[in-house]
Amino acid sequence: MKEKLLSLCHRLAAHFGPLHWWPADTPFEVVIGAFLTQNTAWRNVELAMAGLKQAIPLTPQALCDLSTQRLEELIRPAGFFRQKAQRLQLFSTYLLDRHQGDLAAMLSGPLPQVRDTLLRLKGVGPETADCILLYAAQRPSFVVDAYTRRLLKRLGLLTGDESYAVIRALFMDHLPHQVDLFNAYHALIVEQCKIICRKRPLCESCPLRPQCPALL
Ligand code: SF4
Incomplete structure (x- = not known):
């Protein structure tokens, strides 16, 4: 094999x-893209990401500071925008509360344990977890x-x-x-x-x- x-x-x-894949400027932008791309084509993610980038800096704090309704409006082109807005804000809140916003710290440690932690977060399925690990954290997770x-x-x-x-x-x-x-x-x-x-x-x-x- x-x-x-x-x-x-x-x-x-x-x-x-x-x-070479993931078109993003920062690891946290990869995380946002990993949520936005759930059940939608990449061109819709690009539209949503462009709007989001124009409106706010792509940081967990900025995502949390937005009202959920405003975030929903901004990411609407990606589809399932209510669900995705909620998931993005939950992820950002977890990252801020548990790791002071330090994504690298959150994604460090033994790979299986980090992956399990991601999979316990709301809205993070295996594909999203592996995208975050591979593309945001540069960890070898297929x-x-x-x-x-x-x-x-x-x-x-x-x-x-x-x-x-x-x-x-x-x-x-x-x-x-x-x-x-x-x-x-x-x-x-x-x-x-x-x-x-x-x-x-x-x-x-x-x-x-x-x-x-x-x-x-
Ligand atoms: S296009 Fe797909 S189905 Fe056709 S030869 Fe290539 S791999 Fe096989």
């Missing part, structure tokens, strides 16, 4: 070139998303019914725990599934075509 996963990453990298599931299923590496934990373990158990590798790999999977292995895949232009049993 290790060879298959590394080979997949290398083929995608050869096709798309070096990719991010799984719907694109990962789709691609690995089509390549015959998953049935598609596996849980998030099982899919994540596939990468965590077989790949070296390197932040750059995990960062690039996730970005490459996203690129592949956005551009080529779409819902209606463009197999004729796919770099994985020779190995793909699902060729459509």
Whole structure:
């Protein structure tokens, strides 16, 4: 499995070139993006983030100082804005109360324990936790998303019914725990599934075509 996963990453990298993901200026901006991107497309996150950035500095204190209603208005383009506003303010309050706003301190310590702490916070599921760990904290925690599931299923590496934990373990158990590798790999999977292995895949232009049993 290790060879298959590394080979997949290398083929995608050869096709798309070096990719590095998360477009954010600060680690806390990554956290905001990780909440905003839940159940929505990234272009909607960009719209919401642009409005938010114009209105306030992106700090936990500034998020808490906003009325919830105003925060909802600002992040409305991201969808589920009431839920997301509540989650962002709860996260910010926790960060301020428990770590004096020091995100690096909150995300330091043994990875499994830090991940468990994140997962106990309201609105933080496994994908959000892993995004925060990998992209805000530069910790080697593989991010799984719907694109990962789709691609690995089509390549015959998953049935598609596996849980998030099982899919994540596939990468965590077989790949070296390197932040750059995990960062690039996730970005490459996203690129592949956005551009080529779409819902209606463009197999004729796919770099994985020779190995793909699902060729459509
Ligand atoms: S060959 Fe087609 S189905 Fe297979 S990975 Fe490529 S685009 Fe997806």
